[in-house]
Amino acid sequence: MERVEFISEEEVLLHEDGTRTETMMLNMGPQHPATHGVLRIVLHLDGETVVKAVPYIGYLHRGIEKLCEHITYQQCLPYTDRMDYIASICNNIGYILAVEKLLGIEDEIPERAKTAEVILFELGRIESHLVGIGTNALDLGAMSAFLYCFKERERIYDILETVCGARLTTSYPRVGGLPLDLPDNFEEIVRSFLTIFPKTLNEVDSLLTRNKIWIDRTKGVAVISAEDAIDLGLTGPALRGSGVPYDVRKATPYLGYENYDFEVPVANEGDAYSRYLCRMEEMNQSLKIIDQALDNLPDGPFIADLPDIVLPEKELTYTKMESLIRHFVIVYEGFKPPAGEIQHAVENPKGELSYYLISDGSGKPYRMRVRGPSFVNMQALSQMVEGSLVADVIAAIGSLDIVLGEIDR
Amino acid sequence: MSFDVEQAVGSLQNEFPQNIVNIKEYRNETTILIDKESINKICNYLKHNLDFTFLADLTAVDYLEVKSPRYEVVYHIHRFGPDCEENVRIRLKAELTDSEPTIDSVVSIWSGADWLEREVYDMFGIKFIGHPDLRRILMPEDYEPFPLRKDFDVRNREASKKSFEKALEDGTD
Numbered sequence: 001m002e003r004v005e006f007i008s009e010e011e012v013l014l015h016e017d018g019t020r021t022e023t024m025m026l027n028m029g030p031q032h033p034a035t036h037g038v039l040r041i042v043l044h045l046d047g048e049t050v051v052k053a054v055p056y057i058g059y060l061h062r063g064i065e066k067l068c069e070h071i072t073y074q075q076c077l078p079y080t081d082r083m084d085y086i087a088s089i090c091n092n093i094g095y096i097l098a099v100e101k102l103l104g105i106e107d108e109i110p111e112r113a114k115t116a117e118v119i120l121f122e123l124g125r126i127e128s129h130l131v132g133i134g135t136n137a138l139d140l141g142a143m144s145a146f147l148y149c150f151k152e153r154e155r156i157y158d159i160l161e162t163v164c165g166a167r168l169t170t171s172y173p174r175v176g177g178l179p180l181d182l183p184d185n186f187e188e189i190v191r192s193f194l195t196i197f198p199k200t201l202n203e204v205d206s207l208l209t210r211n212k213i214w215i216d217r218t219k220g221v222a223v224i225s226a227e228d229a230i231d232l233g234l235t236g237p238a239l240r241g242s243g244v245p246y247d248v249r250k251a252t253p254y255l256g257y258e259n260y261d262f263e264v265p266v267a268n269e270g271d272a273y274s275r276y277l278c279r280m281e282e283m284n285q286s287l288k289i290i291d292q293a294l295d296n297l298p299d300g301p302f303i304a305d306l307p308d309i310v311l312p313e314k315e316l317t318y319t320k321m322e323s324l325i326r327h328f329v330i331v332y333e334g335f336k337p338p339a340g341e342i343q344h345a346v347e348n349p350k351g352e353l354s355y356y357l358i359s360d361g362s363g364k365p366y367r368m369r370v371r372g373p374s375f376v377n378m379q380a381l382s383q384m385v386e387g388s389l390v391a392d393v394i395a396a397i398g399s400l401d402i403v404l405g406e407i408d409r
Numbered sequence: 410m411s412f413d414v415e416q417a418v419g420s421l422q423n424e425f426p427q428n429i430v431n432i433k434e435y436r437n438e439t440t441i442l443i444d445k446e447s448i449n450k451i452c453n454y455l456k457h458n459l460d461f462t463f464l465a466d467l468t469a470v471d472y473l474e475v476k477s478p479r480y481e482v483v484y485h486i487h488r489f490g491p492d493c494e495e496n497v498r499i500r501l502k503a504e505l506t507d508s509e510p511t512i513d514s515v516v517s518i519w520s521g522a523d524w525l526e527r528e529v530y531d532m533f534g535i536k537f538i539g540h541p542d543l544r545r546i547l548m549p550e551d552y553e554p555f556p557l558r559k560d561f562d563v564r565n566r567e568a569s570k571k572s573f574e575k576a577l578e579d580g581t582d
Contacts (some may be wrong), residue, residue, distance in 0.1 A: 060549035065532075066556055066563070101436060230462050230489075233521025244462075246489055251496035340435050343466070343485055343500065354466060356483070360475070371466040372483075379524050408547060 021050050026390070032330045034139040034394045037404030041381070041393065053382045060408035061063050068368040072334030073099050076368065078171045083372060084406040087128035087349045089120050089160065089170045091406075096173050097254055097346035098355035102337045105176065108304040113177035114255050116302070118293045119190060120163070120172070120287040121255070121346075126197070127156045127281040128349030128401075136276065136398030137208060145207045152200045159189055176310040176337070177303030187294055187367050194291060201283055209280070218272035222384040222396035225270055232383070233376045236351025237282065238400055241275035243268040248347035260289050272399035279401075282349075310333040335361025350374055350401055373404040412495050414439050414490070417459055425451055438500060445482075445503040449513045452501075455486055456518050463487040463500065464519035469529045473559035478533060480505040482512055505535060514540040532557035551575055 014020055029040035038059035044052040064083065068076040080095040081088030096117075100106050134149030157167040162183050164172040171178070208214045224234070229242040239246055247264040249257040265281035267274035269360025301308055311330055316323035339361040345354035360366040377400050384396045418439060422429060428447035433440045443451055455461040466485040473479055484501040503512060514537035515522045526537045527546040534555035537543055545552065549572040554561055 044556070046581060058545075058547060058549075063556060066561075070563075104436065201437070220578060222459040231520050233464050233519065233525075244493065246493040251489075251493060252498075341440070342436050343498075352465065356466065356485070362477070367470050369466070369468045369483075371468075375524065375528075376521055379521060 021046065022085060022234050028393070030056075034398060035404075036135065036402060039397075039402070039404055039407075043390065043393065045390065050385050050388055050390060050393060053385050053393065055378060055381055057378070057404070057407050060404050062409065063334070064409045065368055065370060068365055070364065072328075072363045073365060074175065074334065076365065077174075078169065078331060080370075081169045082405060083370065083409055084128075084348060084350065084353070084374070084403050085168060086131050087124040088106055088168060089130040089172060090128070090348045091116050091353065091388070092170055092172050093121050093124075093255075094344070094346040094348065094353050095355055096175055096344060098342065098357055099337070100209050101344045102340065102342050102357050102359055103175070103309065103335070104338070105304060105306060105309065108176075108306060110177055110301045110304060111298045112182075112255075112300050112302045113173070113304075115293050116182055116186075116256070118255050118260070119290050119297075120160070121291075122189075122289050123156050123159060123193075125286050125349040126283050127153050129283050130364070132349070132398075132401035133204065133208075133276060136272075136395070136401070137214070139398045140323065141395045142214060144209065145204050148200055148204050148207070152197055155156055155193055155196070159186075159193060162186070162189060163282050168309075174303065174310070176306055177301070179303070179311075181302045187297065190290065190294060194287060194294075198284075198287065201280070205280060215273065217391075217395055218276060218399065219269070221272045221388065221392045222399055223269070223271045223386055224380055228383065229380070231268065232380050234351065234380055235376070236347070236349065236401075237275045237278040237372050238351065238377050238380065240264065240266050240278045242270035246343050248352050252345065254344070260292050262286075262289050272395050275399045275401075286384070333355055336361060336363050345371075348373055350403065350406075351377055370406075370409060372409065374400075374402040374404075374406045375409075378402050378407055412490060412497060414497055414499060417461075417488070417497060417499055420459060421451065424454060433499075438498075438537070440500045440502060442504070445505060445512050448482075448501075448503050449515065449518070452484070452486070452515050452518045459488065461486045461488045461497075461499075462491070463489060464521050464525075467515070467522055467525035467529065468522045469533045469535055469557075471533060471557065475505075478488045478504040479507040480510055480533060482529065482535065484515070510534060511536040511538055513538050514543075516540055531555070534558065549576070553564070 023044045023046050026043040026045055028043055029035040040056040043050055049205045064079045080091040080334055099345050128185040130149040130153045134146040138146040160170055161167050164170050190399040224242055226244050227248045229239050245264050245266045250264055262285045264277050267277045269355045312323035312326050317327045337359040339359055344353050345352050353373055354371045356369035357365055358367040385393045412475050418559060428443050430442040465487045470481045482503050486499055488497045514526055526540050529535050530543050531545045531548050532555060551572050552568055554568050
């Protein structure tokens with residue numbers, strides 16, 4: 001075997017008493033249940049202590065950025081939910097908002113669509129945090145919390161299914177608003193979720209928050225200071241767990257988030273437990289936002305009246321020549337944003353997700369760049385685990401809450 | 410008095426009058442095109458004098474046959490301000506020619522640039538001088554072409570086949 005180039009000169013350790021020991025290389029992944037996908041980490045170990053951890057990524061690389069250069073703006077939408085597939089609806093909405101900004105039609109989007117998007121976005125956040133906390137707990141041996149979390153996640157999937165027909169890969173809103181009006185029982189099912197969910201959240205809270213084993217495994221583990229977190233570009237709970245209250249919803253509000261009353265939870269220790277606390281409280285805040293949004297969900301149009309961008313009603317394409325032509329043109333050529341470039345950021349459950357779109361005036365994006373939170377957050381792993389035990393690597397990965405579909409894109 | 414984009418731009422114009430090529434404003438976003446030699450100087454100034462502590466994104470664009478110089482490296486730099494309440498973001502750009510696609514690395518200024526620069530190298534073949542560990546990140550290590558270049562042939566499977574066969578060979582030792 002000559003493929004040992006990743007073993008660096010650090011493999012020989014000189015100890016204070018003059019003895020020399022060698023580090024052991026342990027290959028964790030790419031097939032490993034606790035790496036949340038196909039992530040490979042090469043661990044250099046001194047006994048059970050991690051001397052160096054080098055992540056290798058790219059096993060799930062599909063070249064989404066390249067693919068999107070060859071298809072129209074609407075066709076890119078289904079690719080976006082295959083990035084962070086844990087919270088696909090958030091990626092979808094983030095992309096739609098970016099295209100709307102590129103087109104300059106943010107002001108034309110009807111209130112009903114915006115409010116519905118806020119509700120779905122926050123449901124996506126809860127869904128993602130449930131998976132994040134559930135699997136983090138599962139990796140550390142707490143099976144029951146995982147089951148409680150996943151049971152609630154199913155309820156959110158049911159809501160999404162009622163709204164858009166898909167559970168995981170939603171591809172839901174459209175540029176300009178919603179493709180169909182919300183189902184009649186939408187408010188009712190979301191309200192019933194709002195009454196049931198806090199109970200489960202309490203149960204998860206009582207299973208974990210004051211659980212001695214959970215605290216022992218997460219407190220003081222995978223610590224990152226506020227300065228390092230900013231320097232590394234961390235966002236989301238990974239940044240707020242270190243005491244930096246940066247949240248895109250407050251910083252540069254979109255979808256009218258400035259009108260909602262909610263707080264940005266912050267914890268100061270910068271360890272896995274702090275990140276867990278942030279996620280738990282964020283779910284509470286999301287419930288608060290959904291509640292306010294439901295109270296203010298207006299009636300009226302659900303998609304903007306923009307004939308060049310929005311597809312005509314399906315019924316009309318069967319009966320009216322003009323609608324059929326419009327449909328044909330939008331589907332085949334796509335709508336054409338004016339030449340220019342924009343970046344639009346949203347607060348995804350895992351951190352800042354931003355799309356950087358460049359239009360050359362044609363129906364296809366000249367360049368679509370996705371800045372996924374997981375990709376950047378993943379960089380912190382080496383720093384977090386070096387000097388700690390192997391078992392803490394599992395806690396660190398879980399607490400960063402990465403999703404490989406988005407890292408590799 | 411709160412800090413805003415104009416102030417940042419004004420301060421940069423004062424400090425680096427000959428390095429700023431042009432400034433554009435589009436959809437409320439400010440893009441500053443600078444010459445590539447001054448990237449480290451300007452980023453250092455932004456971080457240490459103007460408190461732009463957060464590198465939000467770093468990427469590149471290939472403008473093959475659209476304009477010359479061919480490449481643009483794009484930096485999105487963010488300033489939180491006290492209690493994360495100001496939130497000023499600017500976009501820096503530097504142009505690179507086809508014959509010399511290299512630029513100074515900013516890893517020493519923001520360590521988060523590490524993987525982002527590796528990704529740009531991986532996808533565009535742009536070299537970052539001074540990067541501590543400039544390897545491919547998403548594509549296999551022995552892959553040859555740079556996929557996000559506009560002249561990349563998407564139908565040509567040879568490069569993938571080659572690195573797949575090499576991996577198979579390595580695995581059978």
